[in-house]
Amino acid sequence: MASDRAERPDAVDRLHPVLLHHIVNTLGWPDLRPLQKAAIDPLMDGEDTVLLAPTAGGKTEAASFPLLAAMENSDWQGTSVLYLAPLKALLNNLEPRLETYAGWLGRTAGLWHGDTRESARKRMRVESPDILLTTPESLEAQLISKKTDHKHILGGVRAVVVDEVHAFASDDRGWHLLAVLERLERLVGRRIQRIGLSATVGNPEDLLHWLQGAQPHERTGRVVAPGVHLKAPEGNTPPPGDIELDYVGSLDNAARLISLLHGGEKRLVFCDSRASVEELGEKLRLRGVTTHLSHSSLSLDERRRSEEAFAEARDCVIVSTSTLELGIDVGDLDRVIQIGAPDTVAAFLQRLGRTGRRTGTIRNALFLATEEAALLKAAALLLLWGRHWIEPVVPPPQPRHLVAQQILAAALQQHTLGDRTWHEEWNGLAPFDRSATPIMKYLVGGGFLDTDEGLLFIGPQAEKHFGRRHFMALTAAFTAPPQFTVYFGRKDLGTIDPRLLLEQREGPRLLLLGGRSWQVGHVDFNRRRAFVEPAEGGGRARWDSYGLSGLSFPLTRAMRDVLLGANPPVRLTRRAQARLAELRENRAAHVDAHGTLLLREGDKLEWWTWAGFRANATLIASLGALADPVQQPDDARIRLSAATTPQSWQAARADLADRLVLPEVNPRAVQGLKFSAALPEHLAARTVAARLADFDGARFVLDEAVRWETRQ
Known part of the structure; x- marks a missing residue:
């Protein structure tokens, strides 16, 4: 690309000459990556586009370079490009890079989210940046703000x-994002081009149509994914990567192994709960390992200090929840270690993609299972991978x-809505259309x-x-349980x-936060604050969550x-081999290669469906009196009434697939549904129930052969 303009592909030739100069001379790139080349034409032609590439695949540049060229070619003025991301930390990480790229053309980039100082917001209200990095929640806040x-x-x-974009689409924040974009289009009075950046997903075309919002058939769009294999190759060739699965039996043993292995390397350790992050972090520090922590309940300053220290160090570990799963740059990683297993292959791919970025290295991950259930889950996840x-x-x-x-x-944004035209604010996007009249x-x-x-x-x-706080509660699409802020001084x-802080205990009350133990002194219950002093050890970590638990049908299968x-x-x-062999021997009575298993042991009757949490919840509700009424849904099995006979079972099963019903809903789960106060109680409950259901998985199980077995 640096040598002769005549040799450049036509698409690259469309980029602004100043951009090309800096790509070669400032970044030192001899050429653009295939994704970056392939993105130029659709983005500069105004097409809606989804760009697919693994983590660190150059997606930010693939989007920003063509848009900056279009900005110059068409003389866009004011804030013409919004850059939305699910995490404030990701935006913080991207701002210097986008500010640099925009600056090459005399343009500007600005950052606006919940942590942005009011003085910076005031400046942007007067002189808006050409590229505005923000979250959908902050964009909503701007739309309803009287200051803006x-x-x-x-x-x-x-x-x-x-x-x-995949992180948005699989969550309620995605619905919020789509709705806000439709309102934004009404504000600007024209169609806004939509570009999604994603890791590899199983249904990219569906993701594109979802991103296009209302009337996607009226918008042009394409998926750009050069070099990404969207279908499995022929044969049994596994994906590339150096992956190892070990069974260590406890978090203590995991800490011991991490402290002994990979000395001198920079390691990112993922845990799937904040409490596990805290416990492992403390255990590693006690073993003399330089350890940093990152999770959503640590203060912003604590997270930033950890992430910056980790990015600049070499022989160290950072222990994190999924907060570091997305594209935040934490420096040149050597290794990813996973405690247990994430719930999805997509999450694993994101984590795996944090490694193998240096020339001559490959992507790698070490799974450490601390219990048998985690070993089985990790093996299953890697089997799907x-x-x-x-x-x-x-x-x-x-x-x-x-x-x-x-x-x-x-209503806040517009001050008033027409009682017959209110639905027009979302341009016909379902379910924000006339169907929302009730x-x-x-x-x-x-x-x-x-x-x-x-x-x-x-x-x-x-x-x-x-x-x-000026209706700020309306801008977040998720509910967080009430928490106390902890202060040291x-x-x-x-x-x-x-x-x-409330449970009864003897002796001093000790907390675990930031990988260190603290003794609680004064508690201000009115202001939800706890004041602490350092302690030698013994702290406990705990957080509640309103999220739905359980594994999917494919993972359970x-x-x-x-x-x-x-x-x-x-x-x-x-x-791992030895413990898997034990597991297979111990659980052989619960699996059947030809279908599901109805197992009677004494007065207990269990249906081993291996259908996942949601399908089993659906089956329990649909079976009615045949299901044990006092049970929580399980991933692998359902308890049936001991009075069930093969005859009553066959009669119930005959047409069950045609009369499946939504699962029962715990009232506490409805509390976790943000804005449920603005819904009739029965509609709020039906919303949660619909998210607990898996009708396809339930029907699949009902179509399978069933083997009855009785054991003494």
Whole structure:
């Protein structure tokens, strides 16, 4: 690319000459990557596009270079490009890079999210940057803010880049994002180009159509994924990577092994709970390992200090939840270590992609299973990975609570909505269209909206439930359980579950936060603050979560395959091989290669479906009296009434696939549904129930052969 313009591909030739100069001379790149070349034409032609590449695949440049060229060619003024990401830390990490690229053309980039100082926001309100990096929640906050001239800051938007778009699409934040983008298009009065950046997913075309929002058939779009294999290759060739699975039996043993192995290397250790991050972090520090921590309940300053120290060091470990799974740069990693296993292959691919970035290195991961269930889950996950299988991205169904939120947010933005035209704010995007009329009627009847002469405006109940801090509670699509902030002097350490402060205990109350133990002194219950002093050890970590638990149908089925003898195409240590052999011997009575198993032992009758949490929850609700009424759904089995006979079972099963019902909902789960206060109770419960259901998995199981077996 550096030598002769005549030799450049036509697409590369479309980039602005100043950009090409800096790519070669400032970045020192001899050429663009295939993805970056392939993205130029669709992005500069205004097409909606999804760019697929593994982590560190150059997606940010693939999006920003063509958009900067289009900005110059068409003389876009003001904020013309929005760059949206799911994490503030990711935006913080990207801002210097985008600011540099924009600066080559005399353009600017600015950062606006919940941690941005008011002085910086004030400057951007007067002189808006050409590229604005923000979150959907902060974009919503701008739309409803009385301080912000929406038209001045956002009226010139031409394109939106959505980083880690798959993370949005599989979550309620995706519905929120789509709805806000439709309102933004109405504000600017034109179609906004939509560009999604994603790791490899199982259904990229569906992801593109989802991103296009209302009337996707009226918009041009394409998936750009050079070099990405969207289908499994012929034969049994495993994906590339150096993967090892070990069984260590406890978190203590995991800490010991990490402290002994890979000395001098920079290691990123993933745990799938904040409490495990804290416990492992403390155990590693006690073994003399330089250890940093990152999870969502640590304060912003604590996380930044950890991530910066880790990025600059060599012989050290950072222990993290999924907060470091996405594209935040933590420097040149040598190794990823996974405690247990994530719930999805997609998450594993994100984590694996943090390694192998240096020339001459390959992607690698070490799985350390601390218990048998985690070993089985890890083996199953790696079995799916070896089959080149990746979960499709599927938006959560029936987001009625977000429909209510959007109606209230639109009323705040516009000050009034027409009682017959309110649905036009989302350009026909379902379910924010006329089908939401029952929710609208409830908002009016319940006092969340007032009405006068055909106009709707914010009512007293909306003020009561969501009005604090200028309706900031309306901008987040998820619910976080109430937590206490922990202070050492004036230093904010992070937040903890309040039950750690309320449960009865003898002796001093000790907390574990930031990988260190603290003794609780004074607690200010009114302001939700706890003040602590350092302690020698013995602290406890705990956080509650409203999230739905349980494994998917494909992962649970892969667990059955492992018990039936399938091995993932990775290195298994002798410990892992031995424990898997024990597992297979001990669980042989619970699996059948030809279908499901009905097992009676004494007065206990269990149906081993291996169908996953949601399919089993659906079957329990649909079986009615045949299912034991006192049970929590399990991934692998269902308890049936001991009175069930083969005859009554066959009669019930005959047409069950045609009369499946939604699972029962725990009222506490409804509390975790953000904005449920703005929904009728029965609609809130049905929304949660729809997210607990797996009708396809349940039907699959009902079509399988069933073997009855009785043991004494």
